[in-house]
Amino acid sequence: MTNVVTLKINDRDVSGRDDETILEIARQNAIFIPTLCHLDGLGDIGACRLCLVEIKGNNKLLPACVVVVQEGMEILTDSPRLAEYRQMIVQMLFAEGNHVCSVCVSNGHCELQDMAHTVQIDHIDLAYQYPKREVDASHNLFSLDRNRCILCTRCVRVCDEIEGVHTWDLMGRGIQSQVIIDMNQPWGTSDTCTSCGKCVQVCPTGALFEKGKAVAEMTKNPAFLPYLVSMRESKKSP
Amino acid sequence: MNTEELHQIAIDEQTRQRQYKHRLFVCMGTGCLAAHSDQVKQSLEAEVERRELKGQCQIASGGCQGLCVAGPMVTVEPQGTLYQHVQPQDAAEVIETLDQSPIERLQDRTTESFFQRQTKVVLNLAGRVDPERIEDYIAADGYSALLKALTEMTPAEVIEQITASGLRGRGGAGYPAGLKWSTVGKARSEHKYVICNGDEGDPGAFMDRSVMEDYPHRIIEGMAIAAYAVGADNGYIYVRAEYPLAVKRLGLAIRQAQKHGLLGNNIGGTSFNFHLEIRMGAGAFVCGEETALIASIEGGRGVPRPRPPYPAASGVFGQPTLINNVETFANVAQIIARGSDWFTGIGTEKSKGTKIFALTGKINNSGLIEVPMGITLREIIYDIGGGIPNDRSFKAVQTGGPSGGCMPTEYLDIVVDYESLQKAGSHMGSGGMIVMDETSCMVDVAKYFMEFCMTESCGKCVPCRVGTAQMYDLLNKITHGEATLDDLAMLEKLCGMVRATSLCGLGQGAPIPVLSTLRYFRDEYLAHIVDKHCPAGVCNITAAERTTA
Ligand SMILES: Cc1cc2nc3c(=O)[nH]c(=O)nc-3n(C[C@H](O)[C@H](O)[C@H](O)COP(=O)(O)O)c2cc1C
Ligand code: SF4
Ligand code: FES
Numbered sequence: 001m002t003n004v005v006t007l008k009i010n011d012r013d014v015s016g017r018d019d020e021t022i023l024e025i026a027r028q029n030a031i032f033i034p035t036l037c038h039l040d041g042l043g044d045i046g047a048c049r050l051c052l053v054e055i056k057g058n059n060k061l062l063p064a065c066v067v068v069v070q071e072g073m074e075i076l077t078d079s080p081r082l083a084e085y086r087q088m089i090v091q092m093l094f095a096e097g098n099h100v101c102s103v104c105v106s107n108g109h110c111e112l113q114d115m116a117h118t119v120q121i122d123h124i125d126l127a128y129q130y131p132k133r134e135v136d137a138s139h140n141l142f143s144l145d146r147n148r149c150i151l152c153t154r155c156v157r158v159c160d161e162i163e164g165v166h167t168w169d170l171m172g173r174g175i176q177s178q179v180i181i182d183m184n185q186p187w188g189t190s191d192t193c194t195s196c197g198k199c200v201q202v203c204p205t206g207a208l209f210e211k212g213k214a215v216a217e218m219t220k221n222p223a224f225l226p227y228l229v230s231m232r233e234s235k236k237s238p
Numbered sequence: 239m240n241t242e243e244l245h246q247i248a249i250d251e252q253t254r255q256r257q258y259k260h261r262l263f264v265c266m267g268t269g270c271l272a273a274h275s276d277q278v279k280q281s282l283e284a285e286v287e288r289r290e291l292k293g294q295c296q297i298a299s300g301g302c303q304g305l306c307v308a309g310p311m312v313t314v315e316p317q318g319t320l321y322q323h324v325q326p327q328d329a330a331e332v333i334e335t336l337d338q339s340p341i342e343r344l345q346d347r348t349t350e351s352f353f354q355r356q357t358k359v360v361l362n363l364a365g366r367v368d369p370e371r372i373e374d375y376i377a378a379d380g381y382s383a384l385l386k387a388l389t390e391m392t393p394a395e396v397i398e399q400i401t402a403s404g405l406r407g408r409g410g411a412g413y414p415a416g417l418k419w420s421t422v423g424k425a426r427s428e429h430k431y432v433i434c435n436g437d438e439g440d441p442g443a444f445m446d447r448s449v450m451e452d453y454p455h456r457i458i459e460g461m462a463i464a465a466y467a468v469g470a471d472n473g474y475i476y477v478r479a480e481y482p483l484a485v486k487r488l489g490l491a492i493r494q495a496q497k498h499g500l501l502g503n504n505i506g507g508t509s510f511n512f513h514l515e516i517r518m519g520a521g522a523f524v525c526g527e528e529t530a531l532i533a534s535i536e537g538g539r540g541v542p543r544p545r546p547p548y549p550a551a552s553g554v555f556g557q558p559t560l561i562n563n564v565e566t567f568a569n570v571a572q573i574i575a576r577g578s579d580w581f582t583g584i585g586t587e588k589s590k591g592t593k594i595f596a597l598t599g600k601i602n603n604s605g606l607i608e609v610p611m612g613i614t615l616r617e618i619i620y621d622i623g624g625g626i627p628n629d630r631s632f633k634a635v636q637t638g639g640p641s642g643g644c645m646p647t648e649y650l651d652i653v654v655d656y657e658s659l660q661k662a663g664s665h666m667g668s669g670g671m672i673v674m675d676e677t678s679c680m681v682d683v684a685k686y687f688m689e690f691c692m693t694e695s696c697g698k699c700v701p702c703r704v705g706t707a708q709m710y711d712l713l714n715k716i717t718h719g720e721a722t723l724d725d726l727a728m729l730e731k732l733c734g735m736v737r738a739t740s741l742c743g744l745g746q747g748a749p750i751p752v753l754s755t756l757r758y759f760r761d762e763y764l765a766h767i768v769d770k771h772c773p774a775g776v777c778n779i780t781a782a783e784r785t786t787a
Contacts, residue, residue, distance in 0.1 A: 045543065045698070046741060049740070061738055085738065085739050089739070092701070092705065095704065096703075129704075169539070173693065174693060174697045175697065177697030
């Protein structure tokens with residue numbers, strides 16, 4: 001059984017159900033919290049840490065995308081400390097991969113790029129890692145460029161949770177982590193992939209794209225997801 | 239099996255043991271085995287055979303004595319003589335002199351204080367029970383606490399005892415065991431689970447390994463008591479696959495306990511059921527983190543997930559789950575058997591009982607020790623550890639593994655308990671204790687731990703995945719004499735950020751070795767950066783680099 005609760009976000013009184021996340025309540029009230037790994041319609045994992053918020057009386061920062069609201073919570077979604085951490089997270093993502101916007105299919109339609117604007121960074125203080133990463137162009141419709149992957153695992157989740165296939169997964173640890181297809185094989189040889197293209201649509205950067213797209217031509221539309229999910233739910237409960 | 243039957247086994251076994259005039263226990267721990275203690279045992283057996291002493295003299299396997307460098311070790315009962323560095327060719331002399339005074343040559347007086355200053359609770363049967371025989375454990379009162387709990391106590395009373403004992407988790411965080419048990423107990427669910435965390439991945443740590451190898455039944459008994467207390471019917475022991483001996487002995491112990499009706503259905507003739515299985519980890523440090531461990535048991539990739547919900551509310555397969563460390567469970571049976579008052583008599587106000595440490599580094603007696611909470615670092619290092627070798631001087635001691643801190647000389651007299659170690663910028667951790675002398679470079683030490691965290695990071699969250707690599711690169715630059723003061727500022731900034739924003743304890747703890755060495759040994763960092771010089775002479779800063787810098 002769920003209860004309704006009242007709480008404060010940035011000193012504003014708001015209400016919610018106790019099974020809703022801080023992020024959901026904030027959005028209902030037009031309060032902005034930056035997110036990257038979160039995507040409406042997918043299960044949340046709390047991995048990018050951009051949505052961290054401060055909660056009064058708790059010395060730990062908590063991810064708004066997974067933490068549910070409680071009666072009397074006092075939440076702060078922005079502070080000098082949070083702003084600095086968010087800038088560093090985005091910088092880390094840029095330094096970690098090989099992001100060359102000028103030659104990227106997603107230039108101008110990239111969530112990572114947008115996030116850089118949102119958190120206001122115009123240069124990277126961290127050392128670029130210049131990793132050697134592989135490109136997979138073996139699928140006849142789509143390509144994967146791991147140089148642009150930020151490991152948000154949206155592709156892994158949409159394939160598993162929505163398409164029900166689990167073609168995508170992760171391999172390796174730490175900075176060596178990478179997304180893989182089936183048992184780490186070329187995408188074109190996958191016998192689980194249904195070529196539905198959901199992974200491409202949910203990918204926030206130009207890591208997954210349709211073949212034939214030139215620089216800045218790849219726009220994505222993940223908005224079908226919440227719609228799909230709610231249609232399925234309504235089918236389940238008569 | 240009921241209490242009388244258990245008692246009968248104990249009596250039979252004790253009678254059997256009393257038939258022997260002498261009982262010799264050859265250590266079969268990993269350390270002694272590596273020194274071929276199995277061959278020592280064989281030649282002792284052959285010698286007994288040859289002299290036709292079989293009925294009077296028993297040659298048995300025993301557990302680790304802690305001072306592994308002095309192995310193979312043999313304990314002679316009833317005298318309690320401890321022989322060190324025993325070789326197969328010593329067998330004849332050992333058996334020959336059983337009724338005479340002990341062989342001087344095989345004893346080492348300098349290590350006496352190693353044994354005398356310890357307080358053994360978890361390891362109290364060290365060397366005197368055969369880990370592979372349930373009868374040995376039962377003869378030493380084993381499983382009586384379980385039957386006592388099942389027949390004389392309600393689950394609530396068991397939790398009360400554990401709460402009153404003040405037992406805290408030995409896996410690192412020191413969370414009160416009683417509180418965790420009562421939370422799981424209160425959770426409403428048809429099925430609950432109990433998990434023993436035996437993943438022990440800290441570099442150089444072997445506390446839990448030793449407990450699992452030597453006291454498999456003590457862990458099973460503790461888990462069964464816990465299961466009864468919280469209302470669980472299934473359990474897992476999660477052991478890393480790198481501990482084959484622990485896996486073997488735990489497996490054997492589970493089968494023996496099942497055979498004796500101490501695991502399975504209707505335990506002790508009551509309505510209590512508890513089924514226990516082993517799960518093996520595949521060598522990922524992060525799988526010791528409880529939510530990653532649970533994901534691994536469920537068959538998934540071992541990565542942590544945000545808490546809450548805590549395992550107590552939603553653990554394995556979404557069911558309420560009690561997860562405790564090996565050493566935590568190993569304390570349980572004795573608390574129930576002897577009462578919480580006995581346990582609170584050991585330790586300090588907020589930290590009760592004993593703690594096992596793996597004492598290593600620049601120290602004379604390195605090995606496994608169990609000390610009462612409240613002992614000072616100085617007593618551990620100088621009395622038990624026998625001080626620093628080669629007339630060098632003490633520089634720092636590191637506790638808490640890859641998320642722990644280094645404490646300098648000023649802290650030698652602080653007492654070892656959860657609070658004071660934390661105040662000193664370190665923490666208890668699971669029991670790693672590394673002693674460093676003047677030849678250790680603190681920047682290099684910090685770099686070592688950062689490298690560990692970087693390679694063990696699961697890669698799920700950005701701050702830990704990228705931050706540990708960035709911090710490692712900066713530390714590497716410093717140790718190569720290539721860093722600037724700006725790099726140091728960035729390192730400190732990253733430390734604060736990664737600590738505050740990482741998802742799990744691995745990332746949150748990764749900056750601590752850097753922060754603590756910066757707190758006490760900042761001058762060493764500056765020497766590398768400004769003077770391009772490593773005071774300890776560890777880092778290889780070449781003259782060429784010095785002139786170009
Ligand atoms: C990266 C990481 C590694 C850990 N490794 C272990 C381990 O090897 N053994 C262990 O008992 N606890 C380990 N822990 C702590 C567990 O998450 C958990 O707190 C503990 O098992 C609870 O048992 P306790 O309350 O008895 O200490 C680890 C935690 C983290 C964050
Ligand atoms: S802190 Fe490190 S180990 Fe923990 S979830 Fe994040 S990446 Fe994984
Ligand atoms: S959106 Fe919450 S952690 Fe990524």
